[in-house]
Amino acid sequence: MAKIDINYSPNFGVKKRVKKNIKFIVLHYTGMKNELSVIKKFCDENSKVSSHYLIKKNGGIIKFVPDLYEAWHAGKSSWKKIKSINKYSIGIEIQNQGHDYKYEEFSYAQIKSLKILLKQLIRKYKIDLKNILGHSDIAPDRKKDPGEKFPWKKLATSNLANWHHLDEKKNKIFRLKKLNKNQEASFLKNIYSVGYCKIDKIDPRSNKRLLFKAFQRKYRQDLINGKSDQECFFISKNLLKS
Numbered sequence: 001m002a003k004i005d006i007n008y009s010p011n012f013g014v015k016k017r018v019k020k021n022i023k024f025i026v027l028h029y030t031g032m033k034n035e036l037s038v039i040k041k042f043c044d045e046n047s048k049v050s051s052h053y054l055i056k057k058n059g060g061i062i063k064f065v066p067d068l069y070e071a072w073h074a075g076k077s078s079w080k081k082i083k084s085i086n087k088y089s090i091g092i093e094i095q096n097q098g099h100d101y102k103y104e105e106f107s108y109a110q111i112k113s114l115k116i117l118l119k120q121l122i123r124k125y126k127i128d129l130k131n132i133l134g135h136s137d138i139a140p141d142r143k144k145d146p147g148e149k150f151p152w153k154k155l156a157t158s159n160l161a162n163w164h165h166l167d168e169k170k171n172k173i174f175r176l177k178k179l180n181k182n183q184e185a186s187f188l189k190n191i192y193s194v195g196y197c198k199i200d201k202i203d204p205r206s207n208k209r210l211l212f213k214a215f216q217r218k219y220r221q222d223l224i225n226g227k228s229d230q231e232c233f234f235i236s237k238n239l240l241k242s
Contacts (some may be wrong), residue, residue, distance in 0.1 A: 002116040004053075004061045009042045011050035013070030017087075022067065022125045024089035025118065026074055028135045029145040030054070031098035038095065048072055051091035053117065060110030061117060067125075075137035078197040079131075085138050090121060099144050111151060116231040118160045130242075132161045132197070140214035141199045141207070164219065164238040174230035175223065187228050190236035191215055 028051065030038045036054050042050045043063050051073040054062045065071040073091030074084075082088065094110055097103065113228040121127065134150065136144040156163030179187060191211060192198065199207040209226035219235050 004063050007062050009050040009064040010045040012065040017068045024131045026089045026091050026133050027146050028093045029096035032092050035095050051093040053092045055094045055110050057095050059113040080195045111146045129162045129219045136214045141201050142212050148217045164235050166238050177230040187233045
């Protein structure tokens with residue numbers, strides 16, 4: 001069991017949730033310069049922001065909201081046609097300054113603690129591994145976290161996240177190879193089938209770029225260009241088989 005410190009936030013939904021309605025775990029980076037600022041924000045009732053857990057740089061875990069109450073971590077969000085993900089999720093913030101400051105690797109201690117916490121939560125709430133998500137998965141038009149330095153594949157090898165089963169070195173030969181019109185349509189359809197939701201914002205081309213970037217931040221982290229290609233297409237196809 002992970003050692004968890006308690007520092008309750010006033011920012012949560014007062015209606016208690018039914019255990020079986022907790023379907024998702026959403027992972028974030030804090031995007032703030034230090035942990036003290038995060039704690040202060042989560043404990044300020046005027047901020048209207050919170051998460052269930054914070055994992056500090058040294059691996060320490062703080063709990064702000066009891067699991068069976070709704071924390072306010074996801075904002076406007078959707079996945080597989082389910083909207084308002086806060087209602088059905090547990091939010092975990094991981095201290096990292098993020099893209100607006102100094103985005104850095106997550107510490108070994110953080111990932112070790114995260115694995116322990118995820119294992120407990122997945123078992124307790126019977127969470128499908130396909131529903132272990134990043135903030136950018138459920139809000140691709142607004143968010144980048146936990147970002148391309150987050151070790152999704154490592155979590156998957158510990159059976160704590162979903163991943164494809166392709167040989168990445170072999171699949172890389174298809175990088176930047178263009179899709180034909182039918183493949184392009186299939187790629188978009190695959191992404192929606194995985195769970196990403198259509199973005200109705202800006203213009204259609206920009207919307208697709210944001211969607212593709214969110215997909216790449218998770219499944220092709222060394223090149224995030226917002227463009228479709230055969231490498232990403234084959235990843236999307238394989239994910240639907242898992």
